[in-house]
Amino acid sequence: MSFTQHDYPDVNPQEFLRKPLLERIRILSNHWVEHGFGTPSMVAVLYITKVTVLYILGGVVVATVTSGLPAFWHVSQWWNEPIVYQKLILWTVLLEAMGLGGSWGPLAGKVKPMTGGIQFWLRRGTIRLRPWTWVPFTAGNRRGWPDIVLYAALLVSLAVALVAPGVPTDSLLDRLPHNTSGLVNPALMVAPIVLLILVGLRDKTIFLAARGEQYLPAMVFFTVLGFTDMIVALKLLIVVVWVGAGISKIGRHFARVIPPMTSNSPTLAKLPAFKRAMYRAPGRDLRPSRLAEFMAHVLGTGVEVLAPLVLLFSHNKPLTVAAVVLMLGLHLYIISAFPLAVPLEWNVLFSFATVFLFLGFPAWEGYAVGDMSSPWLTAGIVAALLFFPILGSFRPDKVSFLPSMRQYSGNWACSVWAFAPGAEAKLDRVHRPAHNQIDQFIAFGYDPEWAAVIMNLPATFRSMHTQGRGLISVLLKHLPDIDARTVREGEWVCNSLIGWNFGDGHLHDERMIAAVQEQVGFEPGELVVAWAESQAWGSPVQHYKLIDAALGVVETGTWRVDDVAEAQPWLPDGPVPTTVTWSRFRDGRGAMA
Incomplete structure (x- = not known):
């Protein structure tokens, strides 16, 4: 793999383009086995730089500076501050809603320009896609001034909540009496919540780009729940995301995802033998090998279902730490593979969330599922979080695969x-x-x-x-x-x-x-x-x-x-x-x- 040049297939381009479609697919699918998309290595460096500088460093600096916390390099003094986690979620939503997170750059088909998102959504006349035709005041498929105003207001409201200093709450001080940074002001969360819903009713694309199915519940929890209930609800949310994604990978599809994703990994560029090992007989049979099946259903599905359940219910520290390590390994593998949807920021946030929620506020310190203020509240949150994954699994025509929690399962429209x-x-x-x-x-x-x-x-x-x-x-x-x-x-x-x-x-x-x-x-x-x-x-x-x-x-x-x-x-x-x-x-x- 060259740093600046594409890894082209070994063909004469003129002759190749004259070949029948299936012959072209045969040639390129076998080329994909070892080379993937063939993207120059500088593209991976570009993504790493974006995630490291813009997302991680930018998010931590904003979260710590605006919350009166020590400088970003003093990790031990801010990693378990609740307001940091809140603001990192807001930072993620802001970048995703601008098109600077997932589905950005060359691996998503954006070469020049590399950013879609905001360049489309602040422009009159571009295509918008309403989720339901029966919702009043959403007719049409072109963006107008109301859409632009709502979208701009959403970005501003997120920025305001992000940079505003925290406020103390009684429920926080009851559990963390020495906390001085507080929490994001719940009053400032109302506008982003309402605006994200309104924008989504006009254009489902923006709602999905902001990953509203995951971050909107988190913002609601920030707004309406006391501190302990909020932490436990956030645990329930992330576990539903993990387990839903894991269960969705059961079936014939996911094992066919692992080989082409592994083949496209720039991290494994020097291991062509490992890439070939993902397939039964490269050149003749590109069905997944036993190794690929093992990676899919044991290291993938098994870990993504069992480890989160351990994290949610375990009161044993060594067992919890082991489950945390497994989940970090899963997210690190996805990041290193640079999948074509490039959900890098999402995986980084979930890696941090794993440590923050389950080691920063472990079950044995009073943050277990049973420590919520009411079992009815627990049941209601679980039911709400499971509604769309269950509906979308039985009626995929009614629900996007994202609220259905089928992330990278291979079972997509x-x-x-x-x-x-x-x-x-x-x-x-x-x-x-x-x-x-x-x-x-x-x-x-x-x-x-x-x-x-x-x-x-x-x-x-x-x-x-x-x-x-x-x-x-x-x-x-x-x-x-x-x-x-x-x-x-x-x-x-x-x-x-x-x-x-x-x-x-x-x-x-x-x-x-x-x-x-x-x-x-x-x-x-x-x-x-x-x-x-x-x-x-x-x-x-x-x-x-x-x-x-x-x-x-x-x-x-x-x-x-x-x-x-x-x-x-x-x-x-x-x-x-x-x-x-x-x-x-x-x-x-x-x-x-």
Whole structure:
């Protein structure tokens, strides 16, 4: 891996681009085994610098200076101060809401500019996606002055709460009588809470980018709970996030996440043998090896479910410390892998939260689940925290995979977009502060032909996961000219259109495509999208939609998860079987040339 140069596949770009789609996927998926996306090492350094300087150092400095605490290098004097934890959460929400956290930079398809978020959300006319059409005063799919004012007010309200000095509370002083820094003023938390909800009702993208499903409950706890109840509620929150994510990884999907994520890790650049060991037979069979299955279901799922439960209920210090070490190891591995959604800040915060909550305020010092002021309060908080994960697991069409707590489980809604020759350029008609990713790479200095080769990698990455094989199969069955089309990974396209994505296909479903079509005006057949919903609990299938930008949904159907889990990324045995449940075409097999 070069520090400044992309690790290109060993192909002639002109010849490669003339090959059939499945042959391109075969070549690139085997290239991915050892090289991943091939990003220059300087990109990893860029992310490390951003996280270290902007997020960690910036957050700690702001939290300590504004709270009257010793300088940031005196870690022992502030690491267990409650106001520091509160302000680090506010700092995280502020950066995430600006687009400076997850889904930032080249690994999220943002090359020039590297920041989406705020550049889209403070601009009139950009696409916004309301979560529910029945909510009054949210009609339309373009951003207007009300949206900009609400979003700007949210950022200001977060900043005000962040820089304001703490205030003492009786419940805090009862437990920590020598505390002098206090807590974030609960009155200052009301505005961020209300504004985040209002902004989210107008545009779900911003709510999800701010990770409202996790940080909004924390801000509510800061506002309404006494100190001990607040600490225990924060423990319940983080454990629900961990355990929910762990349980969601049970199934056929997650083991297919581990190999391509490991292959993309710059930390393992000098260990190609370890990367190859993630697959059964690199070059021929890219299903996960036994080692990958072990990493997925023992080191991943097992640790993410059992260790948090130990942390929540253990009164034994050595056992608690061991569980803390396991969780720190899990988050460090994710950080070191630089997954394409790049949730680095989230993993750093959860690493700090693990130490702060379970060693700073351990159960044996009066911060156990049973120490909440009322069992009814405990039951109510648990029920509220579990509502969306349970609903979203049974009805993934109703809830984003983020509130469903399926972080990086491999079980996502997703899409693959197929443009007729030249049609991708029509996306330039969409009002946005960015261009298509291939144009961003070229503007950054990439040769146009190599940029075109690289832009085949995201769709290949998708095909290395279960859903991608189903999506490609659907396109193959309906597009006889698929080899001449420009095939793009939907999440990357979405990033260039609305400024953010984090693996949530609900942000690039038929409603978002309709918003794009309103500005672009594709002709029938020019843009065809295969879109899939997450697998629901208890269901052996995934549901898909075939969407023509000009015509809307033209087919719905299902495929069996077992079939896509066993297929190779390049589908050497042909498209996986699908069952059509509705079709615009009489026989359900209409071609869309």
